[in-house]
Amino acid sequence: MTKRTDTQQITGRRPENPGPKPDFTRGFMIIKKGIAANIGIAIGKTYLLKEDNILIEKLRLPKDKVKAEVKRFKEAIAKTKDELNAIREQVLDSLGKQHARLIDAHHMILQDPLITRDVTDMISNQCVNAEYALSEKIISAVKKFDRIEDDFFAERKNEILDVGKRITANLVNQEKTSIKDLKEHAIIVAHNIYPSDTLHMRRSNKVMAFCMDVGSKSSHTAIFAQNMGMPAVVGLGDISRMVKNGMTLIIDGEEGNVVLDPTPEMVEKYKKKREELHKQEHYLLKIKKLPNVTRDSKKVNIMVNLDPDDNFADFKTYNTDGIGLFRTEFLYLNRNNIPNEDEQVEVYKKLLENNKELPVIIRTADIGGDKASNMGIKEIKNEENPFMGFRGIRLFLKYPDLLKTQLKAILRVSPGTNVQIMIPMVTSLSELLSVKQILAEIKTELDRKGLEYKKDIPLGIMVEVPAAALILDHLLNEIDFVSIGTNDLVQYVLAVDRVNQYVSELYDPYHPAILRLINLIVQTAHKKGKKVSVCGEMAGDHLAGAVLLGLGVDALSVPLKSYLKTKQNVRNLSFERISGLAPRLLGVSNSEEIKEIILKELQ
């Protein structure tokens, strides 16, 4: 198979006549790459959910027709209302009250003054047709969502579009194709999937998977897919224009690929992959309760980089060794003031309430200058290179109130917990000393107020700036632990921005320089009796994870979704053997050889 690019035709079943423009409906396999929204593989027939592209024209109405036009609009509203009522009944019966509430919300949109009052006003005052007035009002309502940065909330505009489409369809008397008409098992393909569509998908047991043109990893449809355990690929660009009803599709929700009109060989390949995935899932659940040890019984701490979006209760069932990284940047997103102490206390309390004994490492926010200026701290001009700029502890020390508020909130929730504090982007000893000075001041203040806090909260730093790794012996006198943020460290050591398409190929976690630097960090820390964890992507990779453990790293911290996989990898390792490989790995001059050595060991 040839190398795959974003959208590429791979192989033709009729190579004798490829033609300049392949007809997508006539036997050409195509693989399209999108964003993997939920893991799993589905092979089935396409059901294309047509976007109702109704062309809306602006029509001037004679004065005497205006009254009839308003009436026509009101009838469309009434008809839409009946439709929603019918859907609500069905949903209430099959899915329950929670889901029926979504329809209640759509009822509220239908009754909103913006629809009932503003649209009718526009029809009467400007003498225009109902379709046009409605679309203008919907467009202006949807524009208000533009200022929202968070994908999940920005997408709430789909609720309004959803209702708008319903009313429009009734105005022009168009039948809407719907998932509820689905007779056979199928894969849904659409430009966009609207909230009411997901309700139909929940009710139907015929939807195997879905894929669509728009959407991102955090969009509501991706969350929906994860809740339903349904394979899904989003952000495919133009898939809805490339498929036809009934076409065979493969959805690979692990890689984010969709195969259109696959060859029989491809179908076989994916059937095998699907089987393996099932086996894998089953196996991972079986090891959930087993301890985190290598094959030769060496304990390895496996922790989780917990995201605020993760299900905290679910996390509890994974029997982890703690939370190795709790990012707090989310507290600062989408707002123009600083999250206050009480607000932060609530968040940390919730995080800690079920995790009293386990270590929970909270990292102070690593936000950049753009966020700070949004919050009205100070006008900060666009930075040429924010990645090497005003972020992390650099920014927090310049605006110490930000740091104080966060540290105070953490201290206040600390009694009776094993909470730990971690500082990002530390470059020099003086930064660390300033942090400790501020921490001491806060403690004095809490003492004066008679507020309780844990006296010996461990303090650690992220090692991501190479300078910190090189002066670690000095830094270690002031801290209790270090965590290597490999994503940034690799970029800084290699001087490679991995989202820059011209150099991203040079991003290489196996570069001998990286191994040597990590080795230096581990050796320096262990000499002073301090532990080292790794919280970057390397920790969750089965090859890189083995290298890290071989170099003596004490703990791996991985996203919740890779936890069981990492556990499985660790349980298959022999600690004696991989640590025996370390001297050899450190002597090798290139990354290919490093990978080869470790791959051979793991086989």
Place this chain on the structure above:
Amino acid sequence: MIKKDLRILNKLGIHARPAGLIAKTCSRFVCEIKMIKDGYEINPKSIMGILTLAAGNGSVITVITDGKDEEEAMDSVEQLFNNKFEE
């Protein structure tokens, strides 16, 4: 006039369902009601406005009720927030 800061406690924040509940509840009262988040103000009797609040878990909304039934209105709104919008 009554003014209170209320925190969003449900996991997903104010998405469609909570927004519908808020609009439904607020529409029952004659008093004027406002909700403000980070300086952005909306009329919660309109669900369209509520949806644009982009209020996630943990965020704080300032609620103002002003008029004849302001107390009952504030009580009902507060109860909704405290019950995590029945989620």
